[in-house]
Amino acid sequence: MTKKKERERGFNQAEVIAKELGKKLNKPVVKMLDKIKETSDQIGLSREDRLKNLKDCFQTRRGPDSRRLRSSFLETGPLEILLVDDVYTTGATMEGCRRTLGRAGFKNIWGFTIAKTI
Numbered sequence: 562m563t564k565k566k567e568r569e570r571g572f573n574q575a576e577v578i579a580k581e582l583g584k585k586l587n588k589p590v591v592k593m594l595d596k597i598k599e600t601s602d603q604i605g606l607s608r609e610d611r612l613k614n615l616k617d618c619f620q621t622r623r624g625p626d627s628r629r630l631r632s633s634f635l636e637t638g639p640l641e642i643l644l645v646d647d648v649y650t651t652g653a654t655m656e657g658c659r660r661t662l663g664r665a666g667f668k669n670i671w672g673f674t675i676a677k678t679i
């Protein structure tokens with residue numbers, strides 16, 4: 562979710578889910594990605610159009626803290642990362658995030674959602 566959309570909505574549902582999941586699993590929750598491009602809503606788009614809509618709209622976080630964090634993760638070997646989203650429809654969001662994290666050097670990337678559309 563872009564910062565603008567989060568401000569409009571007042572919260573990021575995926576972040577809320579991730580924090581609760583982190584508490585239950587006793588694991589740290591780290592925001593590793595930013596959505597840097599405003600996109601049209603995914604509702605009503607085909608899988609192919611969803612993938613195009615999300616192309617190149619995620620980037621790994623920047624800044625000294627995120628670089629240090631990413632470096633420390635990658636030094637310890639292949640890291641397992643759990644991506645959290647609220648709804649899985651075609652997998653386009655997960656795929657866009659996975660691709661971005663893969664380019665940054667992460668290897669074991671898993672996805673978790675609360676709901677799947679049918």
